[in-house]
Amino acid sequence: MNKIIAIFISVLISGCVLEPRVYPKAKPYDNPEGYVVYKPYAGYQRWDGRYLSGFYSSGWQYLDNCVATGPLVPNKILQASIRYSDKDDVVYLNYAGGPSRARCDIKYDVIKAEIDKYISDASAAETARNIAEIKEEKRQEAERKKKGLGEKVNKVEFGGFVAAREDILTSVLLACYTGSLDSGGWPSISTQERTSRYKALLSLHDDSPASMQRITNAYNFALKNLSDRYPLDTMAKYRGSVCDQMVMKGKL
Known part of the structure; x- marks a missing residue:
């Protein structure tokens, strides 16, 4: 058992x-x-x-x-x-x-x-940097005026295009074109030059926060959706047409 x-x-x-x-x-x-x-x-x-x-x-x-x-x-x-x-x-x-x-x-x-x-926080810091840089540019411009070295900038020209202070649509279009360019190959632009053009457009409309925001929106849209995405668009015709349509339809 x-x-x-x-x-x-x-x-x-x-x-x-x-x-x-x-x-x-x-x-x-x-x-x-x-x-x-x-x-x-x-x-x-x-x-x-x-x-x-x-x-x-x-x-x-x-x-x-x-x-x-x-x-x-x-x-x-x-x-x-x-x-x-x-x-x-x-x-x-x-x-x-x-x-x-x-x-x-x-x-x-x-x-x-x-x-x-x-x-x-990052967005606010970027905005603060842009404002500080624009203020510094205005300060330097004021110094030049005191010395008789220049007048207030009323237009920006690059890539064969001219944007005037009173023409916000062209500035928005140029911001989109600038953001759409590739960082390598053709059509390409250096990061420094792209940033310089973008800031020049912002400075052109520094007396209008609404215009500056439109320029920023157009630049960011192209940077995200068009830059470095179309290797066969070697003459930037497609990207340019996208920017044209977005501006014409009032989406930028």
Whole structure:
């Protein structure tokens, strides 16, 4: 009798040991870089991705309720990192071990609030820099006037086009043309020259915030949607026609 009981207990114990443990499944990463947790706004007159280039952050605030998906038992909260990809124009989240280690709840609201603030701060800083540079240019212009070295600039000319202070449409069109040029190959323009032309157009209309905003919108639209995207458009005819239509239809 004792022998039978011993055999039964042995079988029971062996069965418990051999019973495989079932772990919960986690959604695989959207990309080898991680989960897509944020996509910056991109529209005709606004692209927030340009403010996120180089963005990276890490901490314990992005994940919660983590449970093991493998033999390693994680903490309820794991440290994660978020990073903007210039190539994909999205923000990825990843953490040590990834889905093979743990399944976690992603705190999208925390991530969105942090990135929105980052974009807002970067945009405000850029605006402040532009205003400061324009003020400095005006100060230098005033100095030149005192010395009789020049008059107020009433037109800007480059690439065979002339934009006048009283002609905002041409300035908007030139801003779009400038932003649409490629950073390499032909038609191309150096980053320094492109920025210089853009600032010259802003300075031409520095007495009208509304006009300056239209120029900025046109430049950003072309930079995001037209530059470095059409290698066969070697004479920039297609990109030029897009700018023409956008301005004619009042979308820029």
